[in-house]
Amino acid sequence: MSVTVRIPTPLRRLTGGQDKVEAEGQNLGEVVAFLEGEYPGIKARLCDDSGELRTFVNVYVDGEDVRFLDGLTTATGSGNEISIVPAVAGG
């Protein structure tokens, strides 16, 4: 159940400079936990103290904003592309 995760610049220091990594997980929360195992510290950057996605982080699964889906419980599966994009842009 491998997914591809696109990593934005502010997080690339944690991924050794990689802008794209592979991860596993049946849903987005599991993918984040997987990433935390591989790249310690990344979860705290994506999620706040209560474990929810931070206000200024947008996450997309195959181009769809997960806030239109099921947030961290959004199902993920083989071949999905997950994009992490800073929210402070545009307008």
Next chain:
Amino acid sequence: MSHVKSMRCRECGKEYPVEPLNVCELCFGPLEISYDYDSIARTVTRRSIQDGPHTMWRYHDFLPVDAESAVDLGTGFTPLIHAKNLGRVLGLDKLYVKNDGVNPTFSFKDRPVTVTVTKALEFEFNTLACPSTGNLMGAVAAHGAKAGMKTLVFFPSDLERGKIVQASIYGPTMVAVDGSYDQVNRLCSELADNLPWAFVNINMRPFYAEGSKTLGYEAAEQLGWRAPDHCVAPAASGELHTKIWKGLEEMGDVGLIETPATRMHLAQAAGCSPIVEAFQSGNLQVRPVRPNTVAKSLAIGNPAAGPYSLQVLRQTDGTAVAVEEEEVAEGIKLLAETEGLFTEGAGGVVISGLKRLVEMGKIKHDEVTVAFITGNGLKTLEIVEDQVDLVRTAPDYGSLQAALDGR
């Protein structure tokens, strides 16, 4: 001389040197310019501003760039008009309209863009870019032409014809994306991460956002160096609403006006009103929506500055109102028929929103109110095309008389 100290994360406070960067690497919060206000207060007087150019650059001390190198098309210091006729209709004695549709590219977007392009040259960028709901791309394309920079603009392909034609005439690469603005914005955010381009509202956003403060400075100066009792602004990303307030606050901080007690209202159209929905349900966060509105310049379903706009609403006891879709055209028509000013969809939203605020009892008849008209009506003819009512006649006097009978 610039009075900039550094850049600072608005969320966690981490400081950064001044560079083309919009997001805090720790918490993804927005970076903002911080200034040495003591230094500004020592430098700036009402007199020094009045002796400046008749453009927004008269406030250069409050901007994060050097004015001498400004890429300037003559933006700002637009008319503040005492709207007596519209005021009579609405029951307001002291209603003013800030007409920003007369800027060089016919919208307020020239303000943020002149600052950003000036800074982009300072950073030695060669290429300018932006995602846009229409007005921004015209401003970026024009300033890119003036600065001699390679320019690319990205926009939802269903935009109004006038905005597409206008932007294209300045010669940028026009990229029409078959998707919503929010999708265009996301694509550009990913692109900006991988290309050495100055995306005016992404990696250059801290500088861009500062330009809109000048609307607040101008309104206060033009009212005789006082803040209005009420402002009514349109909201898309929410940035304009927050930055008009920041402008008023800064003027108070440096002693140019008394500390403002302005109530900062905002208006959105029913087909895209995520900030209004959050305001009405008491949330501090904005839930994104999928826009479906004729006011395309406001069609941002995922507003970047939404949380800060909500803070300003709370802090200033402002109100956020949504107007029905048909009220967009009605607002445009009302402003045109009473004041002779032709605005685009966002202006229609503001005028109908203002009407709503008066009906709700939020604005009293003798309070000084400024309605911000941010774009020109020729950009969005589609919205009011069905209002056209022609008297047709053959070219002879009898036919003409008959045709005019009863008019």
